[in-house]
Amino acid sequence: MPTISETVAGRDVFQPIPTIGKTLSTEQLERFNEDGYIIIPGLLSDDEVKKIKALQARAEAMAQEHGESFNIDGAHYDVEPLPPGHPEGKTVALRKIQEVFTSEPAFAEVMASKKLLDVVADLIGDEIYYHSSKYMCKPAFGGRRKPWHQDWAYWSDMNSKQVTVWCAIDKATTENGCMQIIPGSHKKGLVEHYHGEDFMIHEEGITEENIVIAEMNPGDALIFNVLALHASDPNNSSKDRLSAIIDFDSEPPPESRRTPYGSYDPLPR
Numbered sequence: 001m002p003t004i005s006e007t008v009a010g011r012d013v014f015q016p017i018p019t020i021g022k023t024l025s026t027e028q029l030e031r032f033n034e035d036g037y038i039i040i041p042g043l044l045s046d047d048e049v050k051k052i053k054a055l056q057a058r059a060e061a062m063a064q065e066h067g068e069s070f071n072i073d074g075a076h077y078d079v080e081p082l083p084p085g086h087p088e089g090k091t092v093a094l095r096k097i098q099e100v101f102t103s104e105p106a107f108a109e110v111m112a113s114k115k116l117l118d119v120v121a122d123l124i125g126d127e128i129y130y131h132s133s134k135y136m137c138k139p140a141f142g143g144r145r146k147p148w149h150q151d152w153a154y155w156s157d158m159n160s161k162q163v164t165v166w167c168a169i170d171k172a173t174t175e176n177g178c179m180q181i182i183p184g185s186h187k188k189g190l191v192e193h194y195h196g197e198d199f200m201i202h203e204e205g206i207t208e209e210n211i212v213i214a215e216m217n218p219g220d221a222l223i224f225n226v227l228a229l230h231a232s233d234p235n236n237s238s239k240d241r242l243s244a245i246i247d248f249d250s251e252p253p254p255e256s257r258r259t260p261y262g263s264y265d266p267l268p269r
Contacts, residue, residue, distance in 0.1 A: 036186030
């Protein structure tokens with residue numbers, strides 16, 4: 001397993017950030033360096049939460065109409081089957097919209113606002129590049145588990161100085177599969193992943209005493225280093241667990257890497 005002093009493809013894996021910020025306090029920045037994440041209560045306003053939540057009804061109606069996954073404007077609408085016996089008689093549900101930033105203007109307006117980018121700037125620097133985004137639905141009565149993983153494992157040939165911003169749109173609870181994270185796990189570097197239940201790590205070493213259960217209210221934001229280990233349990237409750245997720249880079253992808261992820265132009269602030 002890599003240590004914090006090792007590099008991947010010639011780059012430092014774990015890069016501590018300065019603890020003097022314009023928006024975040026010194027305490028918040030120190031916590032981010034130490035734990036690999038911070039939670040900011042109420043980062044999104046009630047109006048911003050409502051604006052993003054309004055996407056659900058239209059997207060779910062399209063999912064029911066299509067009955068399978070489909071694409072719109074560069075975004076992938078991931079439709080998955082539900083377990084038999086759904087209380088509302090549904091057989092499929094919208095699991096997520098990958099690259100929702102490109103297909104839903106309301107999402108981009110809220111999740112790349114100056115307010116939010118000012119927070120991100122304290123963590124990765126003033127020049128911020130869009131990397132990727134998801135509108136994660138985790139529907140009631142069947143939203144599936146996400147195993148333990150690191151976001152950077154999906155694109156480890158890019159700079160690891162990135163952050164993921166995970167905003168609760170519905171109340172996120174233990175019952176409906178809220179986020180779980182392991183403090184300090186970002187300092188381990190990149191952990192080996194494999195294609196099992198999903199793209200995931202070997203979970204034998206995960207113990208409950210190391211896990212923080214991140215229950216959150218609508219509008220709260222969990223911001224974490226892309227090397228932080230995180231997961232979520234299935235949603236077997238009667239409550240959906242909507243979330244808005246966006247990843248930001250400190251630099252554009254290398255010119256040699258042509259991929260659906262990443263922008264070559266910094267976001268306007």
